[in-house]
Amino acid sequence: MIVGRQYARRLSEIQPFRVMKLMARANELQALGHPVVHMEVGEPDFPTPSAIMEGARVALDEGRTKYTPAEGIGQLREKLATYYQTQYGLDVPTSRIFITSGGSGALLLATALTLNAGEGLLMTDPGYPCSRHFLKSFGADGHLVPVSAGDGYQLSPELVERYWQETTRGVLLASPANPTGAVMNPLTLAQIIELVEVKKGHVIVDEIYHGLYYADQRLPSALSMSDQVIVVNSFSKYFGMTGWRLGWMVVPENAISLVEKLAQNLFICPSSVAQYAALNAFSVEARMEMEGNREEFRERRDFMLGELRELGFGVPIVPEGAFYIYAKIPPGLEESEKFCARLLEHHNVAITPGTDFGFNKADEHVRFSYAQNLQVLSSGIENLKSGLMR
Numbered sequence: 001m002i003v004g005r006q007y008a009r010r011l012s013e014i015q016p017f018r019v020m021k022l023m024a025r026a027n028e029l030q031a032l033g034h035p036v037v038h039m040e041v042g043e044p045d046f047p048t049p050s051a052i053m054e055g056a057r058v059a060l061d062e063g064r065t066k067y068t069p070a071e072g073i074g075q076l077r078e079k080l081a082t083y084y085q086t087q088y089g090l091d092v093p094t095s096r097i098f099i100t101s102g103g104s105g106a107l108l109l110a111t112a113l114t115l116n117a118g119e120g121l122l123m124t125d126p127g128y129p130c131s132r133h134f135l136k137s138f139g140a141d142g143h144l145v146p147v148s149a150g151d152g153y154q155l156s157p158e159l160v161e162r163y164w165q166e167t168t169r170g171v172l173l174a175s176p177a178n179p180t181g182a183v184m185n186p187l188t189l190a191q192i193i194e195l196v197e198v199k200k201g202h203v204i205v206d207e208i209y210h211g212l213y214y215a216d217q218r219l220p221s222a223l224s225m226s227d228q229v230i231v232v233n234s235f236s237k238y239f240g241m242t243g244w245r246l247g248w249m250v251v252p253e254n255a256i257s258l259v260e261k262l263a264q265n266l267f268i269c270p271s272s273v274a275q276y277a278a279l280n281a282f283s284v285e286a287r288m289e290m291e292g293n294r295e296e297f298r299e300r301r302d303f304m305l306g307e308l309r310e311l312g313f314g315v316p317i318v319p320e321g322a323f324y325i326y327a328k329i330p331p332g333l334e335e336s337e338k339f340c341a342r343l344l345e346h347h348n349v350a351i352t353p354g355t356d357f358g359f360n361k362a363d364e365h366v367r368f369s370y371a372q373n374l375q376v377l378s379s380g381i382e383n384l385k386s387g388l389m390r
């Protein structure tokens with residue numbers, strides 16, 4: 001081993017994504033024969049819709065394995081423009097749509113686009129941890145705003161005013177959010193956008209769970225409120241394409257050439273086969289499959305919510321989207337990391353400690369993912385029950 005070689009200082013401020021480690025341990029235990037119930041994973045259990053799989057087979061047969069334009073193939077950008085038209089009634093010019101390497105690629109591009117080193121974006125704590133770590137990778141900071149059930153686990157214009165610092169350059173919102181499943185009221189979203197635009201700041205809205213919203217009405221995209229927002233989305237969750245690494249972002253007109261040169265340099269292009277496969281994601285057949293999955297997620301949410309509340313977990317607001325429930329651990333039990341470790345090692349159930357999502361009362365919370373079928377979820381609840389009786 002070479003001693004004394006220094007790696008970048010910024011890495012000391014980037015924490016590991018604990019859930020990945022937890023998942024690896026859960027898989028290890030499973031390989032040893034333990035019937036572990038996975039409630040930690042942030043990915044749908046459903047397979048990628050068959051029309052998309054078929055699209056990939058055709059793409060391979062046609063040899064679609066070369067670099068594509070950095071902004072993605074025209075056909076897919078056009079499909080997305082049509083999607084905004086049919087789904088949201090919005091005219092989004094194709095030129096503003098960039099195909100990216102997952103929502104993660106889009107978040108990296110948005111970070112590189114908006115922030116200088118030493119600057120930051122307001123974001124919720126708890127929140128998706130990688131977002132603040134993307135900022136750290138560019139020498140910027142997540143300006144964390146502690147939010148609770150009383151705030152609906154989302155920012156508000158008041159919180160934006162209160163936490164805005166001299167070095168704050170905007171806000172990064174996610175609705176529905178990870179880990180809380182919380183959805184921002186569209187009126188609040190519009191007010192925040194207006195407020196931040198007055199401050200000449202950036203508004204980045206992570207809409208990657210938009211397709212997994214369980215109320216009956218449609219959730220408006222932030223794009224309907226301003227053409228200056230940056231919207232991030234993904235084929236991972238609603239479209240069931242986590243491992244394909246495909247997402248997209250919509251940027252303001254005056255950022256197109258900047259994002260283009262960033263995308264060229266950082267990624268060259270998103271996966272070619274994945275892009276051609278995703279052309280079929282908008283077919284009637286695929287949409288029916290995805291809508292069926294959404295319906296099932298809603299049933300699972302209702303089941304899990306009832307069970308967890310009965311077991312004494314604190315879930316003060318109904319999570320309206322995504323596939324997570326963020327819950328306060330019942331009184332008298334360990335802090336979240338110890339609690340999760342014990343549940344995994346001794347009770348065959350994997351859940352994620354709150355400490356993965358920030359610092360705000362993180363020790364008191366855990367995240368349940370309900371991306372498993374009802375039968376698996378009920379056996380997970382049985383395992384959990386045994387873990388609560390110490």
Ligand SMILES: Cc1ncc(COP(=O)(O)O)c(C=O)c1O
Nearest residue numbers: 042102103104128178234236247
């Ligand atoms: C809120 C949020 N944003 C972005 C991502 C990144 O997802 P992907 O890169 O698979 O699109 C995730 C993944 O879990 C997430 O929860």
